[in-house]
Amino acid sequence: MIYVGVDIGGTFTDTVVFDEKEPKHIEIVKVSTDPNEPEKAVVEGLRREQGRAQRVSLLSHATTVGTNALLTHTGLAKTALITNQGFRDILEIGRQRRPELYNLKTQRPVTLVRRRDRFTVRGRTRVDGSQLEQLNNEDLRTCAQRITWSGFDAVAISLLHSYAYPAHENMVRDVLREAGFSGHVDVSSEIDPEYREYERTSTTVVNSVLSLLVSKYLTRLERELRLIGFHCPLYVMNSDGTASTITQASQRPVSIIESGPAAGVLASKSLASVLGCRKAITFDMGGTTAKAGTIINGRPDLAYEFEAAARTYHGRSIRGSGYPVRQPFIDLAEVSAGGGTIASIDETGGLKVGPESAGADPGPAAYGKAGRQATVTDANIVAGRINPTQLLSGNLQLHYDLAVEAIGRLSRTLGISVEKMAERILRIVNNNMSRALRLVSIERGRDPREYTLISFGGAGPLHACDLAEELGIKRIVIPFHPGLFSAFGLLTAELSRTFTQPILRPVTASVERTFTQLRERARRSLKQEAFTTYQAMEHVDLRYQGQAYEITLPYRRHTNLARLFSREHQRLYGYSSNDTVEAVNARLRAVIPTPKARLAKKGLRPSRPPAAISSRRMSLLGAWQKVLVYSRETFWPGVYGKGPCIVEEYDSTTVIGKHWSWSVDGYENLDLTTRSKSQ
Numbered sequence: 292m293i294y295v296g297v298d299i300g301g302t303f304t305d306t307v308v309f310d311e312k313e314p315k316h317i318e319i320v321k322v323s324t325d326p327n328e329p330e331k332a333v334v335e336g337l338r339r340e341q342g343r344a345q346r347v348s349l350l351s352h353a354t355t356v357g358t359n360a361l362l363t364h365t366g367l368a369k370t371a372l373i374t375n376q377g378f379r380d381i382l383e384i385g386r387q388r389r390p391e392l393y394n395l396k397t398q399r400p401v402t403l404v405r406r407r408d409r410f411t412v413r414g415r416t417r418v419d420g421s422q423l424e425q426l427n428n429e430d431l432r433t434c435a436q437r438i439t440w441s442g443f444d445a446v447a448i449s450l451l452h453s454y455a456y457p458a459h460e461n462m463v464r465d466v467l468r469e470a471g472f473s474g475h476v477d478v479s480s481e482i483d484p485e486y487r488e489y490e491r492t493s494t495t496v497v498n499s500v501l502s503l504l505v506s507k508y509l510t511r512l513e514r515e516l517r518l519i520g521f522h523c524p525l526y527v528m529n530s531d532g533t534a535s536t537i538t539q540a541s542q543r544p545v546s547i548i549e550s551g552p553a554a555g556v557l558a559s560k561s562l563a564s565v566l567g568c569r570k571a572i573t574f575d576m577g578g579t580t581a582k583a584g585t586i587i588n589g590r591p592d593l594a595y596e597f598e599a600a601a602r603t604y605h606g607r608s609i610r611g612s613g614y615p616v617r618q619p620f621i622d623l624a625e626v627s628a629g630g631g632t633i634a635s636i637d638e639t640g641g642l643k644v645g646p647e648s649a650g651a652d653p654g655p656a657a658y659g660k661a662g663r664q665a666t667v668t669d670a671n672i673v674a675g676r677i678n679p680t681q682l683l684s685g686n687l688q689l690h691y692d693l694a695v696e697a698i699g700r701l702s703r704t705l706g707i708s709v710e711k712m713a714e715r716i717l718r719i720v721n722n723n724m725s726r727a728l729r730l731v732s733i734e735r736g737r738d739p740r741e742y743t744l745i746s747f748g749g750a751g752p753l754h755a756c757d758l759a760e761e762l763g764i765k766r767i768v769i770p771f772h773p774g775l776f777s778a779f780g781l782l783t784a785e786l787s788r789t790f791t792q793p794i795l796r797p798v799t800a801s802v803e804r805t806f807t808q809l810r811e812r813a814r815r816s817l818k819q820e821a822f823t824t825y826q827a828m829e830h831v832d833l834r835y836q837g838q839a840y841e842i843t844l845p846y847r848r849h850t851n852l853a854r855l856f857s858r859e860h861q862r863l864y865g866y867s868s869n870d871t872v873e874a875v876n877a878r879l880r881a882v883i884p885t886p887k888a889r890l891a892k893k894g895l896r897p898s899r900p901p902a903a904i905s906s907r908r909m910s911l912l913g914a915w916q917k918v919l920v921y922s923r924e925t926f927w928p929g930v931y932g933k934g935p936c937i938v939e940e941y942d943s944t945t946v947i948g949k950h951w952s953w954s955v956d957g958y959e960n961l962d963l964t965t966r967s968k969s970q
Contacts, residue, residue, distance in 0.1 A: 293343055294888045296781030297333050297352035298554050299324060302578030302631065302651040304332035305775040308340055309782055309888040319775045321942055324651055329356060330512040334519060344520035349886055351781040353528040353554040356508050357501050357544055361600035361614065364401065368444035368475065368503035372404045372496060373434060373463055375451050376411040382496065385489050388611030390602065400613060403500045410434035412463065420455035426462055435470035446472065447499040449479040449492040454793045475502040482545065483617045484791055485876055490596065493615040497599060498545035505544035509537045526786065530620035531593060532557045533787035548599050549620045556584045556591045556621050558780025559745045562770060564589055565890055565958060570742045572732060574758065575777065576724065576751040579629040579648045583727040584621060585737065592622040595843065603627065606727035619789055624727040630668040630750045631655055634716045636704050644719040656697035657689040665701055667720050669694035673713035675909035676753055676946050681939050714910050721754055725761050739764050747776035749943050756948035757912060769961035774942030782888035788817060788881045794874040798852040802831065805877045806846065813879050825881040832875040835868055841875045892957040895929035911935060911949060926955045
């Protein structure tokens with residue numbers, strides 16, 4: 292069997308082909324992404340595999356199409372919102388979160404549904420699910436007719452306390468269909484069956500506005516793949532590192548918003564497992580952003596709410612700057628620091644790097660695509676860290692003179708040399724990225740010196756040693772083909788479904804009764820999709836009564852939940868209480884067995900490295916030195932050496948600092964460890 296993983300990034304689309312018959316050989320290809328038609332890059336990357344298309348048993352891909360649509364407000368479905376009378380402005384009212392606390396003219400995100408496209412109906416349900424007022428049939432018929440006649444693509448229905456009593460929302464949907472509405476309809480009791488009406492409404496609206504775009508994209512992708520002979524199951528990476536069928540992803544596009552970043556963490560989880568690495572920090576630096584996460588005992592950090600299309604500051608999402616979405620996702624710190632990040636002089640006359648990016652078009656100045664602004668890639672070229680003629684085996688030709696020209700414009704403004712300006716740019720971007728690493732380690736009570744840094748992405752290995760030294764990390768692992776490592780993660784994803792049901796009772800009540808109902812709901816839903824075999828993982832959200840937010844913990848029958856919660860609260864916040872512990876939500880994740888690619892280990896042949904392919908002068912960010920340049924394609928498991936040196940390969944370049952020793956392990960990873968400065 293052959294497995295294919297495709298990671299559609301903002302700059303490049305990466306394809307990895309894994310053949311079980313040849314597990315020690317992985318084929319890779321990297322092509323430029325067309326942001327307007329991302330499926331074209333997928334097809335281009337797979338054309339060479341047409342002869343083996345019938346043997347492909349799984350094709351999984353990650354995409355940023357949802358995130359990009361929310362950022363640019365392009366391609367979104369014309370959506371109507373139906374809610375209770377008196378709650379028409381819930382999207383504007385939201386929460387008291389200001390993205391800029393002291394800015395009196397701060398702007399909230401543009402609402403995804405215009406006020407004139409929001410409709411209200413009389414009728415009310417209490418918090419316990421009992422009816423305070425029946426739905427008004429006249430209101431229902433009137434808004435259904437107006438929506439049907441107005442040409443909406445999608446409708447989001449979100450009524451008060453529908454998580455406890457979904458019948459009212461189902462009635463609204465039925466009336467819409469009877470009125471002749473044929474578009475996409477979402478009810479909040481199915482999309483996000485939890486309390487807090489603003490977050491539930493926002494999540495449902497985000498799902499609705501993305502429905503048309505994502506379904507059309509997946510339909511086009513499937514059609515194009517079928518035309519070139521690929522008839523295998525097609526999966527999409529979810530934000531939490533699991534996968535969905537394209538049918539499920541089309542119905543629940545809100546679940547794939549953070550699809551791209553999750554793939555790299557999933558690949559790191561697989562790698563950490565085979566290496567026996569209990570604690571790892573993941574560092575993914577591509578063309579536009581850098582992302583950091585942690586994996587402890589095989590588990591990445593998961594969270595259950597985020598703001599889609601939000602701005603970030605030093606790796607933190609700025610609350611109130613995006614659209615709240617309640618979906619499980621891998622919790623990452625992200626900064627605007629990639630190869631295309633633009634360096635400029637600010638209004639004070641100082642140098643800044645980011646957050647603007649040149650992206651894939653026009654890209655860094657060295658691309659020769661009319662881009663004139665200096666970027667991190669240009670700085671790495673001027674600093675001797677990137678060979679402009681060797682990327683993608685020479686298929687991506689960069690222009691050294693254009694990089695020098697772009698950096699030179701900045702250097703003349705500040706009155707320093709071009710080389711010093713390149714070093715300054717790299718120091719600043721390293722400082723920005725180290726904040727993300729600190730956010731997922733030190734600021735969460737974790738000592739980075741106890742962790743291994745797994746660095747990947749096209750630009751990650753260029754900066755890994757500098758960042759590790761800054762945080763005191765003593766070991767770095769650079770996977771084989773780091774620029775396409777995220778695509779490999781797609782081949783290790785588990786197909787899953789997540790089910791949630793509110794509890795909102797003290798843990799002294801029967802929490803097990805709710806889980807029994809949830810298990811039955813999950814069983815019926817999965818049976819409809821012909822999934823009869825799955826593994827269920829159960830969690831429960833707990834809090835002290837009166838608290839605003841919860842802690843999610845594993846659920847086991849007959850467990851003393853109050854004691855378990857108090858211990859975790861003590862560990863996280865330094866104190867516990869005798870207050871009543873309340874169960875808020877029951878969660879069940881069903882994992883369906885699917886084929887997965889597994890790395891093959893090769894035998895070691897310890898020896899010194901082969902002859903260098905060249906040498907060149909390179910900046911070590913403090914001193915310039917002539918270093919040897921190796922081709923990674925000539926390495927074998929067991930080869931070892933010392934820095935400083937450069938290791939080039941098809942999709943990336945690794946800069947190994949002067950205080951680092953390196954070796955190639957049985958999985959062909961570059962394994963870097965620090966040595967004492969006297970060695």
